[in-house]
Amino acid sequence: MRVRIEPGSGRRLRRTRRYLGRAGQLLFACGAVAFAVGPILWAILTSLKTPAEIAEYPPTLLPQTWTLENYVGAVFENAHFLGYLWNTTLVVVVVIVLSLVVSTHAAYAVARFTFRGRDTLMLTMFSTIMIPGVAIVVPLYMLSVKVGLYDTIWVLILVYGAWLTPTLVWLLRGHVAGIPIDLEEAARTDGCSRIGAFYRITFPLLRSGLLAGTVLVFANVWNEFLLGYSLVQSDEARIIQVGIYSNLTDVGVEWGRLTAGAVAAIVPILVAYAFLQKAFIQGLSAGAVKG
């Protein structure tokens, strides 16, 4: 087919197409943003409405009367919610310390030394990354009952520590390898011991890796549900995600309180993310592989 082309029309066509393309991109971006944050925004709006307004149909977009009563009910009047937050914080902090200490040492060993059996050890360790939580939850439940740690936060600390350590070694190994060995050798000629060189020279230089590792542990433990549900039964040792789920099953469909609890559980992560975007992306990407 032959089309008669007027002078200048090619350029105009191209410009129109570019505008159309731009408009399409804009529309797509807006749609994606609505999809991504819509449910979160809707939950925030719901949590600020009165129970009567939540049950209205058709739904109101913005609250007619803004109220914090759902937060008071879900967070402060609920006898256990603050306890769940405290337990989760405690577990997160102890797991961060435990797993980072353990895994920096292991990462240093595999990154700096070639020793007999290293590859086998590494293979064993990294293959446990792929054990999904749901595959190991029944044996862990039995084991924790047998050793008497069932229904304590200690079982969660140990399990999360072991669960995240291989991923952390994986992450930190690269960071150790990126630190020039000359620095340690210089320290050793100055009379520093092998382990001293590690603590004084290498460890402080791992800062960005440790930060990403901290975020990895924080995001994964804060958001973990399955093991927390299966290894703990009582309110005293329960963690936040399980608390939200038990609200759903115990309180029933009281959406104001449910969304208020959910928002309260999201906020700490969003705040941390606002300050540490780069570490979050690095930590979450490394943690994406974990089972």
Added chain:
Amino acid sequence: MAGADIRELAELALLDRARWRHLGSLAFPYLMFAPAFVLIMGISVVPISYAILQSFFRSPTLSLGRFVGLQNYADYLFTSNGIGSITASLIFVAGTVLIAMPLGFALAVLLSKPIPFRGFLRSVLIMPWLVSNLVGGLLWGWIGNPQYGLIPWLLAQIGVVLPNTISNPVGAMGAVIVASAWAAFPLVMVFVLAAIQTVPPELKEAAQIDGASAWQHFCHVTFPLVRNTTMVALILTSLHAFKSIDIVLVMTGGGPNGATETMALRVFNEAFRLLNLGVGSTGAIIIFVINILFTLAFVRVLRTEHGV
């Protein structure tokens, strides 16, 4: 004579010291590795090995009990919702991937261009990744609630009537898939975007000079360079959808009538709701084995990426 003795002793001592030091430096990496090793053996390797062993035995208590061969596996497959849960898993994983992959990929391509508000868009679009799957399921369960939800109401305004997201099997499966894709697409986006950004800009200039259109450039230059990362994202997304239970548990609990009970959720339901530990842990082993297959695919892709 005495002087020679002393010298000999001193030499011996020195030798010993050197030997000790040598032994010490031999042991050093092992000592550094030991705590991680103990933790992982005790809490991952031993329990999973015990679970594999246990899948061939049956007992009413927590002990090993009586050897039953493959009976547990047969029970897992052919009792209650065995076949149904396999189908549900397939649909759930396929649905998640079919939405999350194109969406995440397209957003990565968009964000790699110099568009306005790029930083803002990227920060906002990652948000679903920060929210736990459990809470994500809760949020979607609310916004898609057949009675009070925003989405069914909005769609009803433009004349689209959604099947009930709780009581209708198709509606329920659709709802959990959308929620799962919501949680999954940021990973695809971040991975692919990172890969696109490593494509050297000179390649684009070269292609432009050769007169390649944007589409040709994408197909012949950019895509081949991000193909492996896309594969990695695909495997991770399917793996995650396959093994996680939170979203389905919160939104439907596996219902209506087992229509959304995936294999992973069935393990949970059998073990912790019906207290059927034997069938539950056997299902867990099956999931573990499928996981290993996914992992082998993953390793293969990584290998080709590094050109080995």
